[in-house]
Amino acid sequence: MKNVFFLCILILSLSGCESDDAARSSLNSTVAGDYILTSLISNIPVDFNGDGVSNVELLLEASCFSSMDVSFLINGDFTSTVAEPSFDSNNNLSCPLSLQSGNYSLDTNSVLTVIANVNGGTITDSKQVIFTPTTFEFTVTGAEMDRYISGRNSTPAAGVTSLVAVYTKN
Template sequence: MKLIKCVYTLLVSFILLGCSNDDNTPQALSKSDIQGDWFLVELNANEPTDLNNDGISNTNLRLETDCFSTMAINFENDTFTFTYPKLDFIGENNNEISCTDTLNTGSYGLENGILTATTTIDNSTTTERVSVQLDNDLLKFTITRAQVNEYLDLGSSDNENADLETLEFIFEK
């Protein structure tokens, strides 16, 4: 359940995390390859999750709530804007999801498939590197268990998402 309460933090943090790539050879990308608007088409967890409490679990979290339908990144020149949902859990037993779009901005660079992003969140400026993969018009990256654990408290044995190993983000141009 803690995954549900912290998903928005993870979404904000994706640019701030180092990610792995299934292909060990980084793809030589340039800024012109990624410039433009990118929209989230899949957010895949390694374990099925039931965010909307309908009794049906999915690995693609986009199928669990339409909160992710407006999630997007725009890269232009040396800056980016990132629209992501802030999720709030309401109702009896926090079983309903309310979401509000949030905008984050910053600067970026791209070299050999590594996106370097500088952003300010909660009055703290951070620069991080993210390995990205471009497959046709799909921009992909995966967050590993160690990176997820940095932002989510998954150490508790009573946490239903303690087996979460990866989250894969897939954006389409």
């Protein structure tokens, strides 16, 4: 009788895992694809390129943001080209690009979690996202920007308290 009970527990636990895996696979197939950054909207206009014209659309202010992309694979892997913005002593923006890779998961509450391989280590980040059949978008807070752009409080990016990023499927 004990063996039957343990067998039932084992079968239930395995079928629970299969259900989770099936749900995860279904979510992954929904978002799988190649996306490019098509919009990066700041809460305030900025003039990063020094042309005297301020914009809320940062793709008009810095060409490096236009090269940002991400590829989500059905198996839960991703690769991404990201800009690493910084300002020099004259407040000129530069943002070299880097390639990141790792794993991702999307839960049923539209929280995207990525585990990225960065500088020989890993970082884990979770973010609420909005997925449509052709796009996904998310908001970056000022506190999150402070983590990625050191010393930004004395730069033209100081007043930016939020960014909305929109990626479009190729």
